[in-house]
Amino acid sequence: MPDAYLVRIGGMIRDARKHRGWTQAQLAEVLATSQSAVNRIERGHQNITLEMVARIGEALDSELVTLGAAGPTHLRVQGPTTLSGEIAVKTSKNAGVALLCATLLNRGRTTLRRVARIEEVNRLLEVLQSLGVETRWLNADGDLEIVPPAELDLSRIDEEAARRTRSVIMFLGPLLHRAAEFQLPYAGGCDLGTRTVEPHLTALRRFGLEVKATEGFYHAIVDASVEPGRPIVLTERGDTVTENALMAAALHDGVTVIRNASSNYMVQDLCFFLERLGVRVEGIGSTTLTVHGRPEIDVEVDYAPSEDPIEAMSLLAAAIVTESEITIKRVPIEFLEIELAVLEEMGFRYDRSEEYVAANGQTRLVDLTTKVSPLHAPLDKIHPMPFPGLNIDNLPFFAVIAAMAEGKTLLHDWVYENRAIYLTELNRLGARVQLLDPHRVSIEGPTRWSGAEIVCPPALRPAVVILLAMLASKGTSVLRSVYVINRGYEDLAARLNDLGASIETFRDS
Numbered sequence: 001m002p003d004a005y006l007v008r009i010g011g012m013i014r015d016a017r018k019h020r021g022w023t024q025a026q027l028a029e030v031l032a033t034s035q036s037a038v039n040r041i042e043r044g045h046q047n048i049t050l051e052m053v054a055r056i057g058e059a060l061d062s063e064l065v066t067l068g069a070a071g072p073t074h075l076r077v078q079g080p081t082t083l084s085g086e087i088a089v090k091t092s093k094n095a096g097v098a099l100l101c102a103t104l105l106n107r108g109r110t111t112l113r114r115v116a117r118i119e120e121v122n123r124l125l126e127v128l129q130s131l132g133v134e135t136r137w138l139n140a141d142g143d144l145e146i147v148p149p150a151e152l153d154l155s156r157i158d159e160e161a162a163r164r165t166r167s168v169i170m171f172l173g174p175l176l177h178r179a180a181e182f183q184l185p186y187a188g189g190c191d192l193g194t195r196t197v198e199p200h201l202t203a204l205r206r207f208g209l210e211v212k213a214t215e216g217f218y219h220a221i222v223d224a225s226v227e228p229g230r231p232i233v234l235t236e237r238g239d240t241v242t243e244n245a246l247m248a249a250a251l252h253d254g255v256t257v258i259r260n261a262s263s264n265y266m267v268q269d270l271c272f273f274l275e276r277l278g279v280r281v282e283g284i285g286s287t288t289l290t291v292h293g294r295p296e297i298d299v300e301v302d303y304a305p306s307e308d309p310i311e312a313m314s315l316l317a318a319a320i321v322t323e324s325e326i327t328i329k330r331v332p333i334e335f336l337e338i339e340l341a342v343l344e345e346m347g348f349r350y351d352r353s354e355e356y357v358a359a360n361g362q363t364r365l366v367d368l369t370t371k372v373s374p375l376h377a378p379l380d381k382i383h384p385m386p387f388p389g390l391n392i393d394n395l396p397f398f399a400v401i402a403a404m405a406e407g408k409t410l411l412h413d414w415v416y417e418n419r420a421i422y423l424t425e426l427n428r429l430g431a432r433v434q435l436l437d438p439h440r441v442s443i444e445g446p447t448r449w450s451g452a453e454i455v456c457p458p459a460l461r462p463a464v465v466i467l468l469a470m471l472a473s474k475g476t477s478v479l480r481s482v483y484v485i486n487r488g489y490e491d492l493a494a495r496l497n498d499l500g501a502s503i504e505t506f507r508d509s
């Protein structure tokens, strides 16, 4: 079994080589070694000296190892670009983070397959490690092994990592069964305006959890004698609140009914995972979930979360803004149907393959091939709804799509206080986005995009939308401080480059 650090170094070398457009044989020739040696190095199957790392870095013109604290990363984009070829959608950030939290329910070893190697996952792994959980990447495919300690050390939680994620809030559900009293740092994440935690606290109170917010911490006290009894009715059909309630119910020795539950993709993946843990969940995919909990879970479990509908939507938007034909493989179609229906109404044409099943054995996937299509604005406004509506995280992509369409499109982002405001940054690239109020933008297309330098807004999806518009923009664009993109996308720049984009990653010297 290769060591995790060798796999990581191998992965970095493979990425840098692909970025250069070299084959393994070409790299081997420059290093005066064999193609099979390069193959072993990239798979983490060969011990590698520092000198070799330095030689490879030099050959690939890539800083594989940096000393000291690295500054923010930026992207330089040359446009306009036409994309071509195929790209496969990675597994979802939001199922990934829910499943990482859910591993805290299990005293046994959990293996998660093809987890997206994104910063949000990295931060949660740091938090888990700080509690004494052993985590290990098994290979370059993103298979991840998680082994909990006999007792979690909640006093040593990595605050800095925790505060950079929103998902740490989902530790509450599993932890309330493992400690009578504990503290969690306030959840952070994207700056989308105030995001409430009240629905989480209301739901978890039914399991005896009382939380006081003091000086940057949630101070939690658990009364284990409290049982949910009658059905838990969520005050919002939110995704993470549903997941928190599900995880609390999983270790509750009895049957818990959750009403007004989200039936979104990450919730479904969590339910399938809970079933693998031996927790029966009835009503998966509906808004009433009945959970048959177990007082103790100690199993060896292997699970493969499904593909990310938001990444699939991002890639559709990339094809549309660059007027390109690409094939997007492994699209979780059941979570993208409304988006595609709206796009069709706007004139978008595409081919879709027969359906096939994701590695979780449940989610239906297709391959989509985009066609260059003249678009027009839809007659009605575009607005998101909890699943099965148009996904809340997909709404921002309609800004860049609307900018390509003839006419005026109204987007109504009722969900987040700040997010629509960031879409006006597209104006710096030539778009005509008018902010009508903090939640509504009117976008007039088509657009003649031209390059500009923009600092990433502190929100994942709007930041990606700007990057996609840069692909279509004439000349050089610079997108500064892209951590926020790396929070939710693995190697996005390199993968777009594989489709023909020209994006260079750099740091301030």
Ligand SMILES: CC(=O)N[C@H]1[C@@H](OP(=O)(O)OP(=O)(O)OC[C@H]2O[C@@H](n3ccc(=O)[nH]c3=O)[C@H](O)[C@@H]2O)O[C@H](CO)[C@@H](O)[C@@H]1O
Binding pocket: 094, 095, 097, 166, 167, 194, 195, 196, 235, 236, 237, 238, 239, 240, 241, 266, 386, 392, 393, 415, 416
């Ligand atoms: C880790 C994770 O899975 N994150 C997702 C999850 O975050 P999460 O579940 O944390 O979303 P929030 O609880 O912040 O909900 C998003 C916003 O929608 C509002 N709201 C939500 C449901 C509802 O029925 N009524 C209502 O008003 C909330 O008050 C909030 O302002 O769901 C969001 C909404 O799909 C997505 O943007 C996030 O990507």
Ligand SMILES: C=C(OP(=O)(O)O)C(=O)O
Binding pocket: 166, 167, 189, 190, 393, 460, 461, 488
């Ligand atoms: C808002 C998002 O994520 P998070 O809940 O992790 O902040 C998102 O994925 O767009």
